[in-house]
Amino acid sequence: MFNVNLVKRHLVALAATAAVSIGVVPAYAQEAPAPAPVQERPAEVPTAPAPIETPADSGPAGEQLVPEGVQEATPPDPAPVLPPAPVQEDPTVNPVQPVANGQTVSVAVEHEGKPRRYLLRIPDNYNPDVAAPVFFGFGGWEDSPENFSSYARMWSTGAHGEAIIVYPEGYERAWEAAPYAKTRDGEDIRFIKRILDDIDLDYRVDRSRVYAMGMSNGGGFTSVAMVSGAFYNPVEMNCVDAPMATLIMHGTADKMMTYDGGTRHEAGYLPVRTVLGGYLNRNRCDMTFMSEPAASGSERLNFNGCQQPVKLLKVPADHTWFWAPDAANEVWNFLSDKYKYVAPPADAAVPAPAEAPAPTA
Numbered sequence: 001m002f003n004v005n006l007v008k009r010h011l012v013a014l015a016a017t018a019a020v021s022i023g024v025v026p027a028y029a030q031e032a033p034a035p036a037p038v039q040e041r042p043a044e045v046p047t048a049p050a051p052i053e054t055p056a057d058s059g060p061a062g063e064q065l066v067p068e069g070v071q072e073a074t075p076p077d078p079a080p081v082l083p084p085a086p087v088q089e090d091p092t093v094n095p096v097q098p099v100a101n102g103q104t105v106s107v108a109v110e111h112e113g114k115p116r117r118y119l120l121r122i123p124d125n126y127n128p129d130v131a132a133p134v135f136f137g138f139g140g141w142e143d144s145p146e147n148f149s150s151y152a153r154m155w156s157t158g159a160h161g162e163a164i165i166v167y168p169e170g171y172e173r174a175w176e177a178a179p180y181a182k183t184r185d186g187e188d189i190r191f192i193k194r195i196l197d198d199i200d201l202d203y204r205v206d207r208s209r210v211y212a213m214g215m216s217n218g219g220g221f222t223s224v225a226m227v228s229g230a231f232y233n234p235v236e237m238n239c240v241d242a243p244m245a246t247l248i249m250h251g252t253a254d255k256m257m258t259y260d261g262g263t264r265h266e267a268g269y270l271p272v273r274t275v276l277g278g279y280l281n282r283n284r285c286d287m288t289f290m291s292e293p294a295a296s297g298s299e300r301l302n303f304n305g306c307q308q309p310v311k312l313l314k315v316p317a318d319h320t321w322f323w324a325p326d327a328a329n330e331v332w333n334f335l336s337d338k339y340k341y342v343a344p345p346a347d348a349a350v351p352a353p354a355e356a357p358a359p360t361a
Contacts, residue, residue: 065252065259065314066289066301067277073288073304093128094202101126109198111191114183118195119145119167124160126203133209133336134196135163138218140230141180142173148215151321157332163211164203166195175214175221178232179267188221211335215321216257220269225331226250228319230257231270243307246279247334248272249315249327256319276312283308295324309334 099105104121126132139148145167159165168191174181176188199205214222219229225247250272252259261271280287286305294300294313301312311334313325321327 065273066312067273067280067287070277070280070287070289070303072291090131090200090204092201093204095128097122097126097128098202109194111194112187114171116171116191117145117169119149119169120199121160121165122203123162123164125162126164128204131204131206131209133163133206133211134199135159135165135332135335136192136195136210136212136222137165137167138170138175138212138214138221139167139173140216140218141170141178143170143215143218144173145169148218152213152215153328154332156326157328158336159332162336164199164205166199168192168195170217175217177234178217178220178230179265181217208339210340211338213331213335216319225335226275227321227327227331228254228257229272229275230264231261231272231275232264233268233270241282243283244279245308245335245338246283246310247313247331248276248279248311249313249322249325249330251315251317251319251322253316254319272312276310279310280306283310285310295326298325300325309338 099120099122101122102124104119106117107120108115108117110116123132135154137145137148137152137154139145139152149165149167154160154165170181170183170188172182174183176183176186181188196205196210200207211224212222213225213227214220214229215227217230219226220231223246224244227249228251229248250257250259257264257269259272261269261274263269280303283303283306285303287303288305289301289303289312292300292302294315296316298313298315301314303310303312313330315322315325322330
C-alpha cells in the first residue's frame, strides 16, 4: 500500500446509527457478513456468549504459530510507566453540542469526489470541559457500519461511557490495501484524518488518545487492534520504524484468512506470525513472551521488553469477531490506557521558569 502505512502509524491506535445502540446479532462476522438489523440495546444482555466452534485440531499442523526464534520465558522486570503528555488546550469546542450524550448519528460527506459516510456516537459521560478519546472501528469487506457496530458490542465496554466512537464506511464497503478496494494511495487514511478534524471542531478531543480497531479487511487496514485480520500484501510494507502498541486476535482454525497466510481474491496475504514479527521488531521486543490461558481454550501471549505493548491472542476458532475471548473488551482494555505524545503547536509560547534564564538548547 505504497506509503499509506507511514500515515497510518500516526494514529495511535485509530459511531452507530441515529439515536440507537447495539443489537443482538449472530456471533460470526464473515469477511462479507450479512447485514444485521440494528436495534435498541436489549434490556438484558446475554449472560453467556454464543458458542465458538472448536475443531479437534486447534492449529495448523506442524506449523510454528509465532516467529522463528521467539520463545517463552520468565517474567521480566516491569517497565517504567511514563506519565502521558498534558492535553493541549482546544479552543474550537462548539458551545452548542451538535449531538447529545449517548446519541448516535449518520454523517454523509463528500471526500475527494466520492460520497462517504460514517456513524458518530457521543459517549454517555461526555463533558465539554474534559478532552475525550476518539475510537475508530472498521468492519470487514462489504460490511456496513451499522452491522459492524451491532456485532462489535462496544456497548459492553467502557468505551460507551468515555470515548467518541466512529464507525466509518469503506468506499463501496472496502478498505485499502485489499485487492477488491476501490481506494488507493492513502485516500482512506485522508478520509479518516478528515473525520477526526471535523469532530475536533465541535467536541473536545484528546489527540493523544486516538484509537483504531478492525475486523478482517478492517483489521488489516488499521494495523493497531486487529481481529481476524486480512493482511493482504502490501499492507505491511514501508512501515515507519517506530514503536506502536499492537494487539492481534486471530483464529488458529480460520479458514478464510488462514493463520499461515495464503492467496485470496487472486492476491497474497501474510501469515499471522510474519505480521507479528514485524511488530516485535519495530517495538524492539526481546523476542520472549509470557503465556497465559484465555477463554474457550485460547492462549494469550504477552511479549517482553517491548517499547510499546505487543499482545497476541490465539483462538481455536474460525473467522469471526470473537465472543470468547470477548473481542470488544479485549480491544478496549488493551487500547484505553495508551497515550501518544502530541507536540504543542510550533508557535506556542513556552514561558521560562520564574527568575531563571530561558533554555538555550
